[in-house]
Amino acid sequence: MFKNAICSTETAERKQMGEMIYQAVDITAGYGNKIVLKDLSLDLEKGSSTLIVGANGSGKSTLFAILAGIKGAKSGRLLLEGKEIRKKQFGKLIGYVPQDNPLFTELTVKDNLLLWYGGKDAMRKEMEGGVIEKLGLKELLKKRVDTLSGGMQRRVCIGCAMAGDPRILILDEPGAGLDMECREVLRAWLKEYQRGGGTVLLSSHEQGELEMADRRYVLRDGKLGMA
Secondary structure, three states, X not given: XXXXXXXXXXXXXXXXXXXXXXXXXXXXXXXXXXXXXXXXXXXEEOOOEEEEEOOOOOOHXXXXXXXXXXXXXXXXXXXXXXXEOOHHHHHHHEEEEOOOOOOOOOOEHHHHHHHHHOOHHHHHXXXXXXXXXXXXXXXXXXXXXXXXXXXXXXXXXXXXXXOOOXXXXXXXXXXXXXXXXXXXXXXXXXHHHHHOOXXXXXXXXXXHHHHHOOEEEEEEOOEEEEO
16 A cells, blocks of 8 residues: 555656746847857756756856846746746746845844745744744744855745745755755755645756756756756
């Protein structure tokens, strides 16, 4: 019976991962006169984890900012379940952790989380068994962000990005600044997020995150190729 339950779970996960949730189609973008993305396309399946690697300046952060709705492209389309994504959908459906720290460092961890969660009730749900507890943020709530290590601040960023329970999580170098214990906490939580149907897109050079990804791409000369 237990074996059958495992098989049923694995079958459900495989079926779920076959559902296309987010697509970038023929994206061209750059800054100034420099084009860093050239007719780039990317498909993300529900419940999957996709990794993109590339040299500094290859356009990874530009691509992630476009997919998160932070930056516009010169041309191309973004489709959510086959339909053009609307501006108001970005914040509700996509969680984004950029390389640069978006936190208000002079405020406490609690105050930063409240700004993202929109109130104590929504945040309280995540403190008992939710992402705030699982990322080890409950013990940090009263601390000012500027007193935390870079790794701890990274965990707070991820906690903020999960406000509203987004269906897609975009992480630009999520392991940067994290010690080994923090990385293991993050990897375990990301796997749980995927099992619940969440879709992950990340850039990383950490071996554990390379192994976790279902698909791996290299961004080079404005195009994606299989890693």
